[in-house]
Amino acid sequence: MPFISQTRRQSDYNLFPSATPIVIDNGASYFRIGWAGENDPRVVFRNIVQRPRHKATGETVTVVGDHDPALLKYFDCTRSGPRSAFDSNVVYQFEIMEYILDFGFDRMGANGSQQIDHPVLITECVCNPVYSRSKMAELLFETYGVPSVAFGVDAAFSYKYNQQLGICARDGLAICPGFTTAHVIPFVDGEPIYKGSCRTNIGGYHITDQLKQLLSLKYPHHMTKFTWEKVEDLKMEHCYIAPDYAAEARLFQNGTKEAEEKTRTWQLPWVPPAVEEGPSEEELARKAAIRERQGQRLREMAEAKRSSRINELENELQGLEFLLRQLERVEEEDIPSFLEETGYVSKQEVESAHAKAAQALRKAKGEPKGEQVGIEEKIDSSTNEKFPLINVPDDMLTPEQLKEKRRQIFLKTTTEGRQRAKQKRIEEELERERKNQEDEEQRLENPELYLEQLNIRYRELSEKVEQRKRLKTNGNHTNGGMGRGERLNAAQKERMRLLTTAAFDRGKGEDTFGANDEDWQLYKLMSKDNDDDDDGVDPDEAELIRVTSRLQEVDPTFVPKLELGLSQPVVEVPKFRPLTKEDFQVVLGVERFRCPEILFHPSLIGVDQVGLDEMAGVSIRRLSCETQEFEDRLTKSILITGGSSLLPGMTERLEAGIRMIRPCGAPICVFRASDPILDAWRGASSYASAYQFASQTFTRMDYYEKGEDWLREYQLRYTI
Structure with missing residues (x-):
């Protein structure tokens, strides 16, 4: 597979006599070849060569000119890019030039082993170096057996062709901005004056x-x-x-x-993205039916679970009632031994478990809440009955009862703490609602005054919170000088006092710290979590958060300070935008x-x-x-x-x-020019068709006898 191209091969090569010249416009961009006397070239292709390898066999092929992209999918073109025989406007890669001439003569209809027995007129650049001209002549004479060759400038042929058409005069300038260079050639009496020509390497x-x-x-x-x-x-x-x-x-x-x-x-x-059509009515009805079936199944499962829970609670309640009836016939001092295998300690614990089971059963059955509240009040009223050993002196209790008393004290303290925390949260919520209601009434009376007062309050609280944070960081001194004690909060100062007192009291005589139980109370006091300044909620900060939230509700232009430790504004992530026609x-x-x-x-x-x-x-x-x-x-x-x-x-x-x-x-x-692209070839074709053309060529015998020195003096005359 020597060549790949879409150029159609000519079939009338043998019909032309050997005296008919072949005209070649060897441009840096396109290669044009045809017969002298014709108006258009027979073959035109890009003046480039590429040599990729076949992906399957590894065979190297030669791609000349334009190629078929569908055919090149079988070849690896990554390591072999398009190559040109030209440097600027001068031929210097004659190996590539040989591939191009082979392909051009083959497309004209000549066989590979057949000698080219026609004269050749080939174009070149202005003031072409003698080395390039001699190598081109050697290639044509030695490789293809051309009988005679003539070299001419493409811009000069274009000027002479347009002179015949009456567009330009015998004296003038030919300006040719080509593919890689731009030339200016002056013409005097119809002949180019190369000593006045000029070139720029831009095209x-x-x-x-x-x-x-x-x-x-x-x-x-x-x-x-x-x-x-x-x-x-x-x-x-x-x-x-x-x-x-x-x-x-x-x-x-x-x-x-x-x-x-x-x-x-x-x-x-x-390609526009496919538009997703909404579901049809049948699809919506089908999905609704599926959801209904799923919901019914979940309701049935929930009902079965509820029934099972009610049965468990009823069985548990019956067992507790039976146990309470048995305890009524047992003496008081025999109750602990009687309850040893049941897991309960006292009769009060059994009653408490009975009350909780009854409450859970009422809740599972969905009975009115009023009855549950009554049960809770009954449980609260019997709280003191749950802990009968709290008020009993320690010397009147056995070791087991002392252990039970400590457990009851812990349970009572925990219960009371939870109730106080709950009551405190309720009071705070009520106070917050009251303040919000008062603020809303003030806003409705005078919105502008209310907003101004709210901003003033916000600035005052902000300055107060900032001042407190600066003092906590730097102490009471503004110049930066301070002692370690001024950097401590109240809890830390209390711990330092306790340590100092203990060290002073135990510093004399024998160190007996820890011999008494009250000595260990010092550790309890030191480890007590009362760092209100650090962990507790500052009222000013809480009020500042409330005022900030209120300002954000009533003033859309309000922007809180980010450095106060308040909630940071959420940065919205840019949403994905689908590509549109304008993006392409x-x-x-x-x-x-x-x-x-x-x-x-x-x-x-x-x-x-x-x-x-x-x-x-x-x-x-x-x-x-x-x-x-x-x-x-x-x-x-x-x-x-x-x-x-x-x-x-x-x-x-x-x-x-x-x-x-x-x-x-x-x-x-x-x-x-009438046709700036083809006028150079047409002018050369008209020149080669003249009967005086033979006098302007040099033959292969002249080349062998005179060598390249004769090419140095060779000059084509365009007026014959």
């Missing part, structure tokens, strides 16, 4: 590369979409030359309506004229050379013209050719730029 390649970089930076998430071929199409479709670059940039900077009209949008492929749009605004501007200001991309308009002035000055009339003849016929001359606004901008460097009133006329 259409740099415009495309600059546009690709700008779009990749602007849309990094769509970078894979910006292939070279697509960016080249965007350049030719949307880019233009601005008449005044600075004014055009200000236009887009100000965002005027005219700038919006000049903005273009490229829509990338986008590439907007071309200032890039449309910014990229082509490098043809006139190469310094925009770091190239320290002159632009197209200044190149024309340099070329005229190099001719050393003695008369103003001769310079006017050159500027009256300025032809622009090449692919980059197709950009809109090129003719007007070039004429305005040249007028800036020419004397006032000098005649300046700029024309565009």
Whole structure:
């Protein structure tokens, strides 16, 4: 599989006589080959070569020019990118050039083993180095057996072709902004004067590369979409030359309506997300039926569990009632031994368990709450009966009864503490509701005054809380000097006092600390959790929290201080936004004229050379013209050719730029070639079809006899 391409192979190669020349326009961008005398080339393809490997067999293939992406899915192209035989506008990779010529002659219809017995006219760049010209001649003569070869400049052929069409005169300038370089060639009496030519290393390649970089930076998430071929199409479709670059940039900077009209949008492929349709009525009815069945099953399970619970409580209540009836027939001193196997200690404990079981049974059966409250009051009234050993002196109790007395004291203390905490919470809630009701009444009477007073109260509480925190951190001294005692709170100071007193009392004589039980009370006092300053709720802070909450309710613009330890505002996490059609749009605004501007200001991309308009002035000055009339003849016929001359606004901008460097009133006329891309090949085809063409070639025998030194002096005459 030597070549892969979509170019159709010609079938009439053997119909042309050997005297018919083959015309080749060897451009840095495209390779065009055809027969002399025809109006269009037979084969056109990109002047690049790629050599990937087959993914299955590992065989290396040669891809010349444009390729079929569907076919390349079988090849690995990651290690072999497209390669060109050109450096700027000069051929230097003749191995790649051989692949391109092989493919071009094969598409023309020549067999691989067949010699090319036709003369060849091939284009080259202006002032092509002799080494490149000699290597090209050696390749054509030695490899393909070409009988004769002629070298010509593509821009000169385009100028001569348009001169035949009457577009330009015999004296003038040919400006050719090509793929990698831009040339200016002066013509005098129909012949190019190469000593006055000028070149700049800026062309259409740099415009495309600059546009690709700008779009990749602007849309990094769509970078894979910006292939070279697509960016080249965007350049030719949307880019233009601005008449005044600075004014055009200000236009887009100000965002005027005219700038919006000049903005273009490229829509990338986008598939809208599937719209989820709501469930139908049948689906809703089916789900409702499922929920009803599930609810019924849960209700049945709850009813069965409730019935089982009622049965358990009834059995437990019957057992406790039977136990109480048995205890009535037992003597008081025999009760502990009688209850030893039951797990209860006293008759009071059995009665308490009976009352709790009865209350639980009433609750499970769903009886009115009033009866439960009565039971609770009855239990509260019998609290003293639960703990009969508390008021009995210790010397009247046995060791077992002392143990039971300590347990009853602990239970009573815990119960009373819970009741006090509950009562305190109820009182605080009532007080909070009372204050909120009073605040609401004040707000309704005078909202503005109420809000002002609330803000004043908030500031006072904030300053008080901040002052207390500063004192707790730095002590009572504002200058930073303080002792350790001033950094301690009340509980810590009390502990220090106890330690100091104990150490002073036990510091004399023998240390007998711990011999008495009251000595250990010191540890109880020291470990008592009474750090009200640290763990307790400060009333000012509680009031500040209440005022802050009230301000947030009545004043939407209120923002609390974050450093007071209050509740932090919740930062909302940005919600996921589904991608829309606008997210897949590439907007071309200032890039449309910014990229082509490098043809006139190469310094925009770091190239320290002159632009197209200044190149024309340099070329005229190099001719050393003695008369103003001769310079006017050159500027009256300025032809622009090449692919980059197709950009809109090129003719007007070039004429305005040249007028800036020419004397006032000098005649300046700029024309565009009839076909800037194919006119070079057509001019070469018309030149090679003339019967005098044979006198402008050099044969293979001349090359063998005279060598490359003769090529150094070789010069093609375009007027024959």
